[in-house]
Amino acid sequence: MFDALTDKFNSVFRSLSGRGRITEANVSDAMREVRKALLEADVNYQVAKQFCKDVRDAAMGAEVIKSLHPGQVMVKIVNDELTKLMGPVDPKVYYVSPGPTVVMMAGLQGSGKTTTAAKLAKLIAEKDGKKPLLVADDLQRPAAIEQLCTLGEQIGVPVYKEDGIKDAVKVAKNGLRHARKNGHDVVILDTAGRLHVDEEMMNEIAAVARTVTPHQIYLVCDAMTGQDAVNSAREFNKRLELDGVILTKLDGDARGGAALSMRQVTGKPIKFVGIGEKMEDLEPFYPDRMASRILGMG
Numbered sequence: 303m304f305d306a307l308t309d310k311f312n313s314v315f316r317s318l319s320g321r322g323r324i325t326e327a328n329v330s331d332a333m334r335e336v337r338k339a340l341l342e343a344d345v346n347y348q349v350a351k352q353f354c355k356d357v358r359d360a361a362m363g364a365e366v367i368k369s370l371h372p373g374q375v376m377v378k379i380v381n382d383e384l385t386k387l388m389g390p391v392d393p394k395v396y397y398v399s400p401g402p403t404v405v406m407m408a409g410l411q412g413s414g415k416t417t418t419a420a421k422l423a424k425l426i427a428e429k430d431g432k433k434p435l436l437v438a439d440d441l442q443r444p445a446a447i448e449q450l451c452t453l454g455e456q457i458g459v460p461v462y463k464e465d466g467i468k469d470a471v472k473v474a475k476n477g478l479r480h481a482r483k484n485g486h487d488v489v490i491l492d493t494a495g496r497l498h499v500d501e502e503m504m505n506e507i508a509a510v511a512r513t514v515t516p517h518q519i520y521l522v523c524d525a526m527t528g529q530d531a532v533n534s535a536r537e538f539n540k541r542l543e544l545d546g547v548i549l550t551k552l553d554g555d556a557r558g559g560a561a562l563s564m565r566q567v568t569g570k571p572i573k574f575v576g577i578g579e580k581m582e583d584l585e586p587f588y589p590d591r592m593a594s595r596i597l598g599m600g
Contacts, residue, residue, distance in 0.1 A: 310339035319373025344528035344559025384593035393586030401487035409522035411495030414550035420453035421584035437477030498537035528559035546573035
């Protein structure tokens, strides 16, 4: 994960460590290298530029140039600034009482939304002791309902579905009613994948949101699409007022642009990350752990 970025950061730190005392010009040179590495990792240009300025300012404030171990001091500063860049994040899902808490999953086609909905249901059932219901509200993709039913069976979570219906608002409303009647305290709505430029589909998801008034709306994005994921999140947020982002396929993302840019560009936190294909491969996102991983420290 993010191997190229890790290598570049380590190379910059090595060059600073090998100098003994360093100058302000050395720090500026190092930041130029870091900015180049961030842009190659598909980090948003403004985010990369601001990050390097913040690190440089912190380095001057910490008087790195007077330090006997400038490389070590720089590692600490970069680690802190990376954590700040991706945070703060509250990884908890907040539940309402009385329930059910309604969580709506939105996203592009092919982002792994249906699988992620099932992973989230498993996570909150096992970690938080909840009794979730999955609602198959993706009425566009032919195999979506069947896929969700299969996953639901696999993880032991019931799925509400209506065959042959094309009204997403109606299915969502009926699913919520079913949840109340059957004692489910969390409802996870799997909506259809859509492009933010598809006006008709965006109107549909807005109508579903107005009808069931979800307590949490998560956008599921494919980490490997980098800035496309970030730009989509920004546009979705204008229509839906997202509560957070779930980044899928992070284990296959060699660059890291989406993870590093998302918070700053959209103002929305990454709440969870998908790190594999198994049902348990969804975990809360911790910026400090991710920063350590990027720097090859964890």
